[in-house]
Structures are given as structure tokens and as C-alpha cells.
Amino acid sequence: MNKLTYALVLLVVVSCKPKDASRKPIKQVTIEKNTSEMQQNLDKYVSVKLMSDLSKLTEKERKMIPLLIEAAAIMNDLFWYEAYGDKLELFTKLRDDETKKFISINYGPWDRLNGNKSFVESYGDKPLGANYYPSDMTKDEFEKSNLENKESLYTFVRRNENGDLYTVPFYEQFKDEVKQVSELLLEASALADDTGLKKYLELRAAAVLNDEYQQSDLAWMDMKTNTLDIVIGPIETYEDQLYGNKAAHEGYVLIKDQEWSKKLAKFSKYLPELQRGLPVDQNYKNEVPGTDSDLNAYDVVYYAGDCNAGSKTIAINLPNDEEVQLKKGTRRLQLKNAMQAKFDKILVPISEVLIDESQRKHITFDAFFANTMFHEVAHGLGIKNTINGKGTVRTSLKEHASALEEGKADILGLYMIQQLNTKGELTNDIKDNMVTFLAGIFRSVRFGASSAHGKANMIRFNFFKEKGAFSKNDDGTFKVNFDKMELAMTELSTMILTLQGNGDYNGVAKLVAEKGRISKELEADLDRLKEANIPVDVIFEQGTEVLGL
Numbered sequence: 001m002n003k004l005t006y007a008l009v010l011l012v013v014v015s016c017k018p019k020d021a022s023r024k025p026i027k028q029v030t031i032e033k034n035t036s037e038m039q040q041n042l043d044k045y046v047s048v049k050l051m052s053d054l055s056k057l058t059e060k061e062r063k064m065i066p067l068l069i070e071a072a073a074i075m076n077d078l079f080w081y082e083a084y085g086d087k088l089e090l091f092t093k094l095r096d097d098e099t100k101k102f103i104s105i106n107y108g109p110w111d112r113l114n115g116n117k118s119f120v121e122s123y124g125d126k127p128l129g130a131n132y133y134p135s136d137m138t139k140d141e142f143e144k145s146n147l148e149n150k151e152s153l154y155t156f157v158r159r160n161e162n163g164d165l166y167t168v169p170f171y172e173q174f175k176d177e178v179k180q181v182s183e184l185l186l187e188a189s190a191l192a193d194d195t196g197l198k199k200y201l202e203l204r205a206a207a208v209l210n211d212e213y214q215q216s217d218l219a220w221m222d223m224k225t226n227t228l229d230i231v232i233g234p235i236e237t238y239e240d241q242l243y244g245n246k247a248a249h250e251g252y253v254l255i256k257d258q259e260w261s262k263k264l265a266k267f268s269k270y271l272p273e274l275q276r277g278l279p280v281d282q283n284y285k286n287e288v289p290g291t292d293s294d295l296n297a298y299d300v301v302y303y304a305g306d307c308n309a310g311s312k313t314i315a316i317n318l319p320n321d322e323e324v325q326l327k328k329g330t331r332r333l334q335l336k337n338a339m340q341a342k343f344d345k346i347l348v349p350i351s352e353v354l355i356d357e358s359q360r361k362h363i364t365f366d367a368f369f370a371n372t373m374f375h376e377v378a379h380g381l382g383i384k385n386t387i388n389g390k391g392t393v394r395t396s397l398k399e400h401a402s403a404l405e406e407g408k409a410d411i412l413g414l415y416m417i418q419q420l421n422t423k424g425e426l427t428n429d430i431k432d433n434m435v436t437f438l439a440g441i442f443r444s445v446r447f448g449a450s451s452a453h454g455k456a457n458m459i460r461f462n463f464f465k466e467k468g469a470f471s472k473n474d475d476g477t478f479k480v481n482f483d484k485m486e487l488a489m490t491e492l493s494t495m496i497l498t499l500q501g502n503g504d505y506n507g508v509a510k511l512v513a514e515k516g517r518i519s520k521e522l523e524a525d526l527d528r529l530k531e532a533n534i535p536v537d538v539i540f541e542q543g544t545e546v547l548g549l
Contacts, residue, residue, distance in 0.1 A: 038098040044113055045105065046535035048341040050542040052255045052299035054549075060191045061228055065253065065301070066544045067191075068230045071184035072251025074177050075232065075305035079249045081173075083239055083309065084108040085131045094120070105310065105539060112310025113536050115448045128399075129242035134159040139242070141165070151395075153247040154211035154234055170234055170249075171211045178208040181232070188230075196223025201230075208233060217319035221328040229254040229298065231316060231333075236306055237394075237402060238452045244399040250305035252316070257336060260297035267377065268294055268329070270425070274416055275381050279490045283387045284501035289329060289380045295373060300335040302542050311447040311537045314339040317376035317409070322384040322392055332376035334369065341538055342443070343368050349534045351439045354525060356479035362435035366428060370417055371437055378412035379405065386503035396503030402452035403516065404508050407459050408496045415489050434480050438470055445518060446526055446536045455516040462515040464488050476525065 054062060080087045084107060094100050099120065106112050109120035116126040127135050133142070134157065142150070142157065145165050149155050155167040171178055182205040189201035200223050203216035213233060231254070234247035271289045278285045307313045316333040319325065343365050351363040383393065390396040397404060417433050420426045444457045464470060467488035470478050499507050518526075 038096070038102060038119075041102050041111065041119065042098060042105075043533070044536040045539045046345050046537075048338075048345070048538045048540055049546055050299075050301050050303075050337065050540045051546065052301050052337065054255075054547065057227065057255070058193070060193060062549060064188045064191045064228055065547065066549055067184050067188040068228065068253045069302045069544060071181045071188070072230065072232055072253050072302050072304040074181050075249045075251040076308070078170075078174050078177060078234075079239075079305035079309065080107055081131060082246070082248050083130050083306075107309045111448075113446065113448050127242075128240075129246075130239050131156075132240050132246040133157045133242060134165070137165065142243075151243070151245050153237065153245065155246075169211060171209055181208050182206070185230075185232075192226075192228075194223065194226045197226040197228065199223070200226075204230075204232065213319075214321055214324060217321050217324045218328060220319065221324065221331060224294070227256050227258070229256065229333075231318065235318065235320065237320075239306060241399055244394070244397075244401050248306035250307040251302070252300055252304075252307060252333075252335075253302035254298040254300050254333065254335075257297040257299060260334075260336060261295070264295035264297060264334070264373065267420070267425075270420065271329070271377070271380055274419060277419060278381060278412075278497060279415075279494050280497040280501075284383060284497050285381075286387075287326065287383045287385070289325075294329075295332045295334070295377065297334045297336045299337045301547060303540060308540075311453075312338060312342075312540070314342060315372045315376045317379040322394070325380065325384060330376075330380050332373065332379075334373050334376070336369070338538070339369060339372060340365065345538070346535055347436075347439055347443050349532065350442050350529060353528055353532050353534070354442050354476070354478055355435065355439055356473060356477045359431075359435045359479060362429070362432045363439055364432050364436060367432035367436035368440065370426070370428065371413060371433055371440060374413035374416045375409045376413075378409040378416060381412055381416075382408060382497050383501055387501045388503065390503035393500045393503060397500070397505055397508050400505065400508040400512055403455040403459075403512060404496060404500060406452050407456035408493075408500065410456055410460055411489055411492045411496065415493050418486065418489065431480075431482060434482060434485050438464075438478060438480055442526070442529070445522070446529065448518075455512055458517055459511060459515040460492065461522070462517075462519075463492050467491065476528065 084090065090103065090109065091100060094103070102119065103109055108126070109118055109123045110116040110126040111119050118124060118126070129137070137157065137159070142165070147157065147165055147167050149167055149169070150157060152167075154170045156170070156173055158166055158168055160166055185201045185205035189198050189205065192198040192201060196219070200216060200219040203219045207213045207216045211234070230251065232251040234249050236250070237244050237247055239248040240246040275285055275289050303312060314335050316335070317330050319330065347368060348363060351360050355363065385392055386396050393405075394401045414433060414437055417426060418430055421428070421430045441457050441461050444453060445461065448454045464485065467484060468481055469485035469488040470480050472478055499511070
């Protein structure tokens with residue numbers, strides 16, 4: 001069994017047994033795709049083993065990891081239902097093994113690295129609302145409906161036999177599954193010697209049973225001395241591209257790198273000062289970010305659900321609850337082993353094709369790590385509530401909220417590095433961060449412009465291009481113009497913070513429409529990466545066997 005096949009076998013293929021998929025019966029699917037075309041799809045990914053040094057773990061911690069992995073693996077099933085519906089029905093219609101593998105990577109018949117285009121005949125475009133809403137529901141129908149908790153992060157919208165809409169809480173839809181998750185988390189908590197981790201696992205075990213997560217989020221922020229961690233539950237809202245309201249289930253199992261985490265700990269204290277210095281009018285930075293935030297480096301040893309679909313996350317900034325953020329701040333988790341894999345196997349090869357030869361010396365892992373880390377830190381800057389009474393930024397900007405928030409974090413992360421470098425708190429060459437940042441855009445836009453991160457990358461790329469932050473050489477490579485990039489950073493930061501603070505839905509929609517797309521010229525540049533056989537992203541060989549447990 002080759003590595004790719006092994007990695008894919010590790011994906012859980014047990015059905016969620018959905019109670020109401022709200023999806024029309026699908027027709028028998030006949031696969032006409034030739035082998036070479038589907039193999040090209042599979043070649044977008046390179047297989048990587050998720051490993052970590054377990055020698056520093058206690059015996060109890062080694063026993064906890066399989067329990068945490070088992071709990072996280074259940075998130076695969078729940079996310080399958082959210083992203084598609086009844087996957088067992090889908091897989092029984094298919095004959096081609098390669099297509100099944102690619103469906104497993106994408107959690108459905110839509111290519112997440114190609115604008116969610118269908119790669120299975122008889123399937124059209126992916127519904128913007130995934131499987132959170134009936135496929136025939138219109139926005140007008142939803143907005144006029146009087147449904148209980150219809151905009152909740154944790155409800156499905158369904159249609160009854162009479163054609164009327166109603167809501168179903170996640171914890172009811174997934175009653176059996178979350179009960180099992182709860183039991184596994186409680187079993188793991190019994191082994192936890194760290195009191196903070198024990199409390200968090202107990203509260204999270206209760207939270208999955210009723211979708212009330214705030215207390216467990218607060219407990220998660222309070223725990224500081226734990227070595228093991230698990231991020232689990234319905235968290236990000238990227239999958240709902242209709243309204244950006246619905247959260248998707250995912251799970252990460254993590255081992256903290258204590259030495260790296262100590263190096264990063266000092267940066268959180270600068271958040272209030274950096275907030276005050278943002279390049280925007282005072283009204284847009286009046287909120288004071290929580291100072292209980294912390295930065296940590298981890299080895300991730302298991303991905304499941306939303307975070308495992310298509311492109312893989314290499315850093316996390318949580319919790320998303322605005323009240324928790326204002327009270328406690330957030331925790332930024334840098335997934336060091338996954339980050340290193342992407343740097344070595346993808347970013348460096350990209351730079352050898354698209355970055356000016358004289359600037360390739362500025363492509364460094366330290367810069368890549370810092371850019372990614374401060375992206376997550378920057379989520380804590382700006383404001384969470386609009387300045388004009390429109391409510392939270394997230395609810396005001398609806399389906400565009402995630403894209404603009406990711407764009408804010410990208411550009412403010414680089415801005416923060418520049419500010420800390422000026423203060424002498426960072427001693428690296430800022431040119432490393434800028435050139436690595438540009439190479440990182442080329443890496444990320446290959447994920448497609450349909451995702452929140454993809455749209456954010458394209459907005460930034462097109463804005464920088466207009467401002468002359470980089471130029472293109474005759475040989476097709478790109479060169480950063482450092483002074484102009486600094487100016488563009490400031491201008492884009494001001495624009496995004498103002499749009500968020502005003503809750504300017506129409507303004508953001510215009511920005512996404514005008515600058516959130518991949519041009520034909522850029523497509524040609526990205527094709528050069530494909531011709532060079534540079535993978536787009538990674539898939540994982542992961543689990544207890546890989547870890548030797």
C-alpha cells in the first residue's frame with residue numbers, strides 16, 4: 001500500500017446516519033473520468049506523516065492520546081453530514097477507487113482546491129449553504145421565516161412534509177455521536193494530572209451534549225500548563241458560504257512544544273499597545289484586546305473534519321466567541337510540524353519558480369513561522385462590534401465576514417511584525433517576512449478563490465499589484481518592492497478595519513467581487529507550478545499506529 005493510499009484509508013468512512021439530509025435523491029453516478037485526470041487531482045497532495053516526540057510524555061498522557069484521537073475521529077462523520085449529507089449513499093454510487101479517494105480528501109464530490117467545482121458527473125455546483133439548509137431554500141424565504149434560533153451557529157434548517165422550514169439543533173441531529181464523544185473526553189479527563197486540562201475536558205464533554213460552549217472556552221483559555229490539548233466541536237463557519245452562520249465540526253489532537261512556547265510567550269503583552277497604534281481612526285480601535293491571550297507551538301498528531309478537508313490548517317486562533325475574546329483574549333496555536341512540512345515540500349519549491357533569484361535568500365522558515373503566528377495574533381486586533389450599532393462585525397458582514405477577517409489577520413500580521421521589528425522586539429530582517437509573505441500568497445491562492453482564505457489572498461494580491469508592492473520580471477519571477485509594500489500594508493489595513501467597523505456589507509461585497517478573483521495572468525503563473533509538479537497541499541498519515549501507540 002503506497003503512502004497516499006494509506007493516508008486516505010485513515011479517513012473514517014462510517015456513515016453519520018443522517019436523520020434528514022434535506023437533499024433530493026441522487027441519480028446513479030457513472031464515472032467517465034479517465035485515470036490520468038483523476039491521478040492529476042490526487043497529485044495535488046503530498047503525503048506527510050504526523051509525528052511527534054512522545055518521549056517527554058507521562059504514561060497517563062500516552063494513554064490519553066488514543067482516547068482523544070478516537071473522539072476527534074467522530075468529527076469526520078459529523079462534518080461529512082454538514083458538508084454533503086449521506087456519504088454512504090454517495091460512495092455506493094461510485095465504482096472508481098481513485099475518485100473515491102479524491103472524494104474522501106474533499107469530503108464530497110467538489111474539489112476544494114478548484115473553486116468547489118464538481119469532479120463527479122451528475123453533480124452541479126456545491127450549494128453555498130452546504131447541507132446546513134434545504135438545497136431549494138432561497139435567501140428571501142429564510143429571511144422572511146420566523147424560525148427558532150435560525151441564525152444560531154449550532155442549528156440545521158430543514159423542511160417538513162408540508163414544505164415549511166424548521167430548525168434542528170446539532171446536539172439533537174448528532175445525539176448518538178456526541179454522547180460517544182462526551183464519554184471519551186470524560187475518560188481522558190480521568191487520566192489528566194493537569195488540573196486545567198481536566199476541567200476543560202470535563203466542561204467540553206458537557207458542552208457537546210447541548211452546544212453551550214462558552215464555559216468550556218473560558219476553561220480552555222484558563223489552562224496554561226497542559227502538555228496535551230484537543231480542539232473539538234463545531235467551530236469555524238467557512239463551510240456555510242450562504243450566510244456564514246453555521247459552524248462545522250472538527251478536531252485536532254495536539255502536543256505542546258514547551259520550549260518553543262516559552263519563546264513565543266512574550267508577544268501577547270504587546271497587544272494593547274499594537275491596538276492603539278493601528279493605522280485607523282480612534283473609533284475603530286476603542287476595544288481593548290484581552291491580555292490573557294497566549295501563543296503556543298504544538299505538534300499536531302491528528303486532524304479530523306473541517307480542518308482536514310482540502311487544504312490543511314497550520315495555525316489556529318480560538319475561541320471565536322466575541323465575549324470570550326473580549327474577556328480573555330484568544331489562544332494562538334502554531335502547528336509546527338505541519339508548518340515545517342508545508343514549508344519544505346511546497347513553499348521552497350514555489351519560490352524557486354516564482355520568486356526573483358536575488359530574493360530567494362529571504363525565504364526562511366523563521367519568517368514563514370512568524371508570518372503565520374502573527375496572522376493568528378492579529379485576529380485579536382481591531383474590533384468585534386461595529387461602531388454604528390449594527391451588531392457584531394461577523395453578523396453584519398454575513399457570508400463575507402470570514403473572508404474579510406482572514407484578510408485583516410494576514411495584513412495586520414505583517415504590520416505587527418514591522419512594528420515589533422522597529423521596536424527592536426524582533427531582530428529578524430523584515431525583508432525575509434515580506435518576500436516569504438509574497439511566496440506565501442502564491443502557495444495559498446492555489447487553494448482556490450472560493451474559500452474565505454482564498455478570497456482574502458486574492459484581495460491582498462490584487463491590492464498589492466495595484467500599489468506596485470511587487471513587480472514581475474521578464475523571466476516570469478516576482479520581485480518585492482519593499483518601500484511600496486510597506487505603504488500598501490498600511491493602506492489595506494486601514495481599508496479593512498474601516499469596513500469591519502462600519503459593518504459595511506455592500507462595501508465588502510464590492511471589494512470581494514472586484515479583487516477576490518484569480519486573474520487569467522495569475523492562473524498562467526500558477527500553471528507553471530503545476531507543470532513543475534509542485535503539490536498544492538498535504539494529506540496526512542496519522543493516528544495511533546503512526547505514533548507507535
